[in-house]
Amino acid sequence: MQNPDHDPGSALAIRTQYRQSQSRAARLRLLVDTGQELTQLDPEAMRQRVLQRACAFLAMDHALLLEWDADAQVRITASHGSRDRLHSLERLADTAMCAPQWQEQPSADLPNVFRVPLLGGDGAAFGALVLANSVSISAPDTEDLESLQLLATLLAAHLENQRLLDALVTRERTMSDLVHRLFRAQEDERKRMAYDLHDGLAQTLAGLHQRLQGFAGRCPPLPDELGADLQTILALAQHCVGEGRQLIRGLRPTVLDDFGLLKAVDKEADRLREAGIKVNWNARCEARLPSQVEIALFRIAQEGINNILKHAQASHVVLALELHDGQASLRVDDNGQGFAMEQPLDTCGARHLGLAAMQERASLLGGEFSCLSHAHGGTQLRATVPSGLNGTPQ
Ligand SMILES: Nc1ncnc2c1ncn2[C@@H]1O[C@H](COP(=O)(O)OP(=O)(O)O)[C@@H](O)[C@H]1O
Ligand SMILES: [Mg+2]
Structure with a gap:
């Protein structure tokens, strides 16, 4: 009977198994290590790292990463190896490819080429990893080819995420820009309406009230009933004049342009005082701020x-306006109900x-807004924005 320790057949089998497990470990390392690395790299470095790892894994010395957009315009987004051979590789781009391909001698200076598609979420290729070698090598086994396809899939997922993220950022920027323009247009329109009202309807109403007062003064004594009617008409006219002034003040408070934010907010707080609510100021910063900051904080x-x-x-309401470390901050706290x-501010939607507009106004200026409130615990508003406006869209 043969001693199994000296059986040449089983030694060979063990060696084969050992080699196989070594190759599996190498494939696994390739995928796990690259997977971990990709999460920490920017897209450029990501592309380059995948090329290097793919070349090292298959012992090939040239590589190109090609990517194309919807109109099949192919771009080289990463490369590795000598320029002449890369030039020949570039011509092997195939935008219709959807599975890995190993090619023998596709051109005179390229003994072997291996192409792996980068597949998007919709299954269509948006790029390819193309590898080549200066000297001929034998074709990798199926498991190696599959590992390379997995590596390409990993890269494709990261690149696609990056594309989606970029698209989202662009969209967000466009939205912010639109909201910014909308606020500006609204402010311009309010200003125009305030001036029109001031020069037109408000003047007419004030004139009407004056003339009525003059008429009432010159009028001979009237019977009680008519006298009472005249007084009601006078009171109504006076009320209209007051309402007109308030409307104009709300649309575009001239006090904001003439005397600044503190005075304008204090004037606005008169509406609280008139409603019997006690108003205190905790901090009163009288400094003039850039007009966009004043308007945004005033509207907040x-x-x-309101x-x-x-x-x-x-x-009871406590107001505060402060300037600290280049930040202007406004507080409006009440002791109400x-x-x-139920939801964070920015997801409350149209309800x-x-x-939401207060939050948007603050964030458009690069600032922050918070609203803290509890049932029966009052409400605290805070808006903090940079007090200078360098870099803010005009
Ligand atoms: N100071 C406050 N005290 C109590 N509830 C408030 C206060 N501010 C806001 N709310 C609540 O938050 C809701 C949303 O306010 P807002 O976005 O200004 O919309 P609107 O005033 O048009 O209802 C209000 O409907 C109200 O229920
Ligand atoms: Mg409201």
Whole structure:
């Protein structure tokens, strides 16, 4: 009987198994290590690293990464090896390819070429990894080819994520730009309406009220009933004049242009005082700020005050306007009934346009907005924006 320790057949089998497990470990290392690396690299470095790893894995010395867009315009996005051979490789781009291909002698200076498609989520190729060698080598086995396809799939997933992310960022920028323009157009329109009202309807109403007062003064004593009617008409006319002024002030407070944010917000707070709500200032920064900052913070305060009058049932409001480390911050706190916030501000959608607009105004200036509220616990608004506007779109 043969001793199994000295059986040449089983020694060979063990060696084969050992080699096989070594190759498996190498394939696994290729995929795991590259997978981990790709999460930390920017797209350029990602492409280059995959080329290097693929070349090292198959012991090939030339590689190109080709990518194309919808109109099949092929671009080289990464390369490795000597320029002459890469030039020949470039011609082997095949935008219709959807499975890995090993080619023997596709051109005189390329003994072997291996092409692996980069497949998108829709199954169509948007690029290819093309590898070549200066001297002829034997074709890799199926498992190696599959590993390379997995490597390409890994890269494709990362690149596609990056593309989607870029598209999202561009879209977000466009949206911000649109909202910014919308706010500007709204502000211009409000200004125009305020001037029109001031020069037209408000003047006419003030004139009407004056003439009525003059008429009432010159009028001979009237019977009680007619006298009471005249007083009602006078009161109505005066009310109209007051309402017209308030409308103009809300559309475009001249005090904001003439005296700055603090005075304008304080004037706006008169609406709270008139409603019997106590108003205190905790910090009063009188510094003039760039007009866009003043308008944004004024509109935030205005909506905050609207909300207190509409929803809070508060008896006390604390306001603050501060300037610290290049940041202007506004606070509007009330002791009203508060509300339960079910969702974060930016996902509230169309239901809460007032709060969403406050948030948008602050973030358009590169600032932050927060609204903290608890049922029966009052509401605290904070808006903090850079007090200078370098780099902000005009
Ligand atoms: N200061 C506040 N006190 C109580 N509830 C408030 C206050 N501010 C906002 N809210 C609540 O948040 C909701 C959203 O406010 P907002 O976005 O300004 O929309 P709107 O005022 O048009 O309802 C309000 O409907 C109200 O329920
Ligand atoms: Mg509101």
